[in-house]
Amino acid sequence: MATSAKTPRPEGDLLAVRVHPRARRSEVAGWRGAALRVSVTAAPSEGRANRAVTELLAKSLGVAASAIEMVSGASGRDKLFRVGRLSIDEVRARLGRARA
Helix, strand or coil, X not given: CCCCXXXXXXXXXXXXXXXXXXXXXXXXXXXXXXXXXXXXXXXXCCCHHHHHHHHHHHHHHCCCXXXXXXXXXXXXXXXXXXXXXXXXXXXXXXXXXXXX
């Protein structure tokens, strides 16, 4: 009987995000230390704010929403995301280009 081993997939760095729900507008507000500050208009109920953050990150970084994975923090303001195979340096560079 052959056993199938999963091949490890290369994963990106973890992105720390501080979320401000129920904001006046949705935006990537910038960096505060190592954490990215994000504001969304959605309320933090029934996962609405989490979905809004995922969609905002995807749009801002130029990746599909399916490439963004919440690793921890589903019920708090401080969250960790993995953005496909992007490193933190690549995330910073893409956000810098998007704001320029």
